[in-house]
Amino acid sequence: MSPGGELTRFSQGLAGIPTDMVAGPDGNLWFTAQRSIGRVTPSGEITLFKAGIGLEPQSIVAGPDGRVWFSGGSNGIERITPPQAPVNTFIVNPGKVSTGGVAEVPVEVPGPGEVKLRKAVVLLSHKRTMQLPGSGALHVSPATCGAAPLRLKLRGKALARQRKEGSIRVRVTATFTATGGSPNTSTETTFLRGQRRGR
Numbered sequence: 755m756s757p758g759g760e761l762t763r764f765s766q767g768l769a770g771i772p773t774d775m776v777a778g779p780d781g782n783l784w785f786t787a788q789r790s791i792g793r794v795t796p797s798g799e800i801t802l803f804k805a806g807i808g809l810e811p812q813s814i815v816a817g818p819d820g821r822v823w824f825s826g827g828s829n830g831i832e833r834i835t836p837p838q839a840p841v842n843t844f845i846v847n848p849g850k851v852s853t854g855g856v857a858e859v860p861v862e863v864p865g866p867g868e869v870k871l872r873k874a875v876v877l878l879s880h881k882r883t884m885q886l887p888g889s890g891a892l893h894v895s896p897a898t899c900g901a902a903p904l905r906l907k908l909r910g911k912a913l914a915r916q917r918k919e920g921s922i923r924v925r926v927t928a929t930f931t932a933t934g935g936s937p938n939t940s941t942e943t944t945f946l947r948g949q950r951r952g953r
Contacts, residue, residue: 766799767865772792790807843864846859848947850947850948869891873927876908906946923945924945
């Protein structure tokens with residue numbers, strides 16, 4: 755809020771309610787939110803840090819070492835070093851499958867950039883896999899950052915197993931390139947869940 759009472763709201767990519775805020779050593783504001791630590795610049799650009807944060811962080815403070823310290827729930831106290839470049843880490847979350855076999859896998863990115871699906875396979879029994887077709891690239895803007903849905907298409911044995919068991923394990927390899935930053939490729943295993951059908 756300005757001295758004249760003008761209110762500006764910054765909410766890009768926020769999925770939860772911020773709980774604590776502090777002026778950081780890097781000239782930005784830092785805050786705690788749902789399973790994440792956030793940074794907002796004076797111009798309002800928000801970056802969310804979720805990788806490695808498993809519990810709900812609470813209080814946060816700028817440390818004398820140029821880092822930001824925060825409570826890590828029952829895990830203790832944690833700290834983060836303000837990055838000098840765009841953050842390129844991301845998280846792959848469980849997805850949902852429609853009755854027609856179209857699946858959306860949410861990929862949580864820290865800010866604007868591009869998400870590319872490299873490979874997606876269903877993990878079958880006896881270490882067998884089945885490759886799934888999917889979308890190529892998603893462009894995430896500052897207004898839509900957060901969870902970017904990668905679309906996959908289940909078919910054949912993969913779709914039959916999902917309909918029978920209710921969920922299947924998939925291994926997704928994707929690359930996120932932050933705007934102005936370098937690409938980061940990661941492979942993660944997650945679940946696809948849908949409506950369970952009877953035999």
